[in-house]
Amino acid sequence: MYKYDQYDHAMVRARVEEFRDQTRRRIEGKLNDDQFKPLRLKNGLYLQLHAYMLRVAIPYGTLNSSQMRTLAHIARKYDRGYGHFTTRQNIQYNWIKLEEAPDILAELAEVEMHAIQTSGESIRNISADQYAGAAADEIVDPRPWAEMIRQMTTFMPEFSYLPRKFKIAVIATAADRAALRWHDFAVRIVKSPNENGAGEIGFEVYAGGGMGRTPFIAYKIRDFLPTSQILSYLQAVLRVWNRNARRDNIHKQRMKILVHELGEEEFRRQVEEEFQHFLTLGDDFPQAEYDRIAAYFAPPPFETGLNEDIDRSDPDFALWLDRQVAAHKAPGYAIVNISLKPTGQIPGDISADQMDLVADLAERYSFDELRATHAQNLVLPHVKKQDLCQVWTALNEAGLGEANLDLVTDIIACPGLDYCSLANARSIPLAQKLSERFADPARQEDVGELKIKISGCINACGHHHAGNIGILGVDRKGSESYQLLLGGSGDEDTTQAKIAGPGFDESGIVDAVERAVDRYVQIREPGERFIDTYRRVGMDGFKEAIYG
Amino acid sequence: MKILTGNNLRNGRVVWWDGQGWSVHVEDAADVGDQADAILAREDAACRVNGGYAIEAEPDPSGHGVRPSHIKDRVRAYGPTVRPDLTLRPADPDAGTWVI
Numbered sequence: 073m074y075k076y077d078q079y080d081h082a083m084v085r086a087r088v089e090e091f092r093d094q095t096r097r098r099i100e101g102k103l104n105d106d107q108f109k110p111l112r113l114k115n116g117l118y119l120q121l122h123a124y125m126l127r128v129a130i131p132y133g134t135l136n137s138s139q140m141r142t143l144a145h146i147a148r149k150y151d152r153g154y155g156h157f158t159t160r161q162n163i164q165y166n167w168i169k170l171e172e173a174p175d176i177l178a179e180l181a182e183v184e185m186h187a188i189q190t191s192g193e194s195i196r197n198i199s200a201d202q203y204a205g206a207a208a209d210e211i212v213d214p215r216p217w218a219e220m221i222r223q224m225t226t227f228m229p230e231f232s233y234l235p236r237k238f239k240i241a242v243i244a245t246a247a248d249r250a251a252l253r254w255h256d257f258a259v260r261i262v263k264s265p266n267e268n269g270a271g272e273i274g275f276e277v278y279a280g281g282g283m284g285r286t287p288f289i290a291y292k293i294r295d296f297l298p299t300s301q302i303l304s305y306l307q308a309v310l311r312v313w314n315r316n317a318r319r320d321n322i323h324k325q326r327m328k329i330l331v332h333e334l335g336e337e338e339f340r341r342q343v344e345e346e347f348q349h350f351l352t353l354g355d356d357f358p359q360a361e362y363d364r365i366a367a368y369f370a371p372p373p374f375e376t377g378l379n380e381d382i383d384r385s386d387p388d389f390a391l392w393l394d395r396q397v398a399a400h401k402a403p404g405y406a407i408v409n410i411s412l413k414p415t416g417q418i419p420g421d422i423s424a425d426q427m428d429l430v431a432d433l434a435e436r437y438s439f440d441e442l443r444a445t446h447a448q449n450l451v452l453p454h455v456k457k458q459d460l461c462q463v464w465t466a467l468n469e470a471g472l473g474e475a476n477l478d479l480v481t482d483i484i485a486c487p488g489l490d491y492c493s494l495a496n497a498r499s500i501p502l503a504q505k506l507s508e509r510f511a512d513p514a515r516q517e518d519v520g521e522l523k524i525k526i527s528g529c530i531n532a533c534g535h536h537h538a539g540n541i542g543i544l545g546v547d548r549k550g551s552e553s554y555q556l557l558l559g560g561s562g563d564e565d566t567t568q569a570k571i572a573g574p575g576f577d578e579s580g581i582v583d584a585v586e587r588a589v590d591r592y593v594q595i596r597e598p599g600e601r602f603i604d605t606y607r608r609v610g611m612d613g614f615k616e617a618i619y620g
Numbered sequence: 621m622k623i624l625t626g627n628n629l630r631n632g633r634v635v636w637w638d639g640q641g642w643s644v645h646v647e648d649a650a651d652v653g654d655q656a657d658a659i660l661a662r663e664d665a666a667c668r669v670n671g672g673y674a675i676e677a678e679p680d681p682s683g684h685g686v687r688p689s690h691i692k693d694r695v696r697a698y699g700p701t702v703r704p705d706l707t708l709r710p711a712d713p714d715a716g717t718w719v720i
Contacts, residue, residue, distance in 0.1 A: 167632075490703075
């Protein structure tokens with residue numbers, strides 16, 4: 073993974089000291105809240121319902137064990153013994169003291185981490201496939217480009233005061249594990265469609281996606297962009313948006329609104345025009361710079377001649393194997409998904425002790441690497457098949473051995489009204505009740521792939537627009553109410569979920585979800601997932617079962 | 621009745637105006653009548669609270685203290701309903717129902 077050089081260290085440490093001074097001035101009354109708020113947000117520090125909340129960036133979801141141990145240490149020393157992995161592959165802490173925030177940032181800087189651009193009108197943490205560098209179906213590791221984009225966009229003056237936040241994703245597989253088309257800007261690495269370009273790789277480029285109150289799925293605006301031109305193209309997109317965005321209306325400032333209002337063709341035309349200008353500036357990275365960055369992401373020294381056989385005699389282990397382990401590109405290795413969704417627990421929450429355990433496993437069994445996923449789980453990307461049973465045993469003993477990846481209990485939920493000052497309704501209790509309702513492993517396996525996503529407000533941090541079953545919490549005259557949506561997807565078959573009908577109260581929505589699931593089981597055809605059945609029969613096929 | 625809440629500037633804790641200063645217990649909250657803006661301006665200037673605001677509340681049905689009218693402020697007063705161990709009333713099994 074990427075290692076800071078002297079400039080990275082100097083920039084991040086300087087930023088910590090700058091924020092220490094800003095915090096001191098705020099506490100002394102030399103800055104008022106209006107002056108201080110944008111400064112703390114630029115360092116990932118929010119004011120939430122119960123305290124300050126610090127969101128720490130995990131670039132493209134990649135961590136090493138010493139970083140994870142530092143996150144555990146921060147949870148113990150500065151918070152209340154736990155952290156929460158988010159839908160942007162970040163981690164956040166809910167009980168931070170302002171006067172201690174600079175010390176936390178200083179401790180993060182020592183392990184090459186920070187909270188820069190995890191808030192505010194900036195280019196947010198760049199997300200990527202959590203299997204990057206390990207996936208059997210990957211063309212190349214996409215993280216060198218994610219890192220170059222990160223370096224280019226961090227602290228760049230032109231993009232420091234954007235109209236709104238801007239989210240980027242990078243993947244290199246046909247399978248989409250990063251919700252690509254729900255991003256403002258996203259690229260998928262592909263092989264050249266040109267016969268003369270055999271072997272050449274480039275980017276399929278998408279723009280104008282996003283969730284929130286006005287959801288849009290990104291358009292593909294380019295079939296093939298040479299990888300060496302990515303920085304020019306991204307700058308062209310950002311400049312077109314920055315120049316034309318609706319800065320007069322906070323609800324219309326995201327780039328998706330501009331793309332929608334200009335229309336796909338006109339947006340593309342303006343970007344291409346700007347792109348031609350950028351190409352003349354020579355801003356793109358030379359091959360030597362790509363090679364320098366890519367060297368940090370060189371594959372670890374995989375052993376060869378490893379035994380591929382796995383003893384499946386323990387049925388619980390076999391269940392976990394089939395559900396949580398994915399194919400690796402190196403023979404004898406596997407990708408391990410760690411569920412942060414044990415029955416009845418809070419999606420994405422992890423204790424400091426569990427963080428330490430996962431760090432130990434990464435160090436011992438996965439070449440010191442870990443990944444955070446946008447679905448609020450973790451990944452050990454490079455585990456020898458012969459070590460899987462030891463890893464499972466250790467995870468199981470720590471309460472992390474759940475076998476529910478992509479099943480009905482692998483629920484994405486935002487913090488909701490239990491923590492978030494923007495929320496209208498609680499999300500987590502619904503996730504807990506649904507998790508308990510469908511806890512039976514045999515029932516989950518029978519239902520199969522079904523992605524439930526819950527947001528406590530229209531900002532959609534819980535990705536309800538992309539849920540096979542989505543739930544949106546709303547405020548109904550001071551009480552919590554929940555809308556049910558069906559048919560969304562954040563995968564390669566991206567679709568936007570539709571509202572089923574009238575809303576429900578807390579217990580009513582759990583029953584309604586169960587009725588929808590039961591209806592699917594009743595009418596599915598062989599091999600159909602929930603989303604397939606929904607697409608075949610439409611909302612009408614479910615409505616009567618849901619509403620009676 | 622109208623009561624005042626905010627977050628302690630230094631440590632972020634939820635606090636309630638009790639007529640003399642800021643308490644972490646909502647049952648201490650005092651009715652500020654039409655003095656909300658004046659108190660908040662003074663307290664903000666003194667750097668004691670962050671993001672202070674006035675809310676509607678009613679006398680608590682228990683006869684002791686007040687109950688904020690909106691669920692969001694009741695969650696602030698109690699703590700996260702999903703982590704009763706982290707609330708101000710970790711030993712009270714019925715405390716969560718007060719929020720809802």
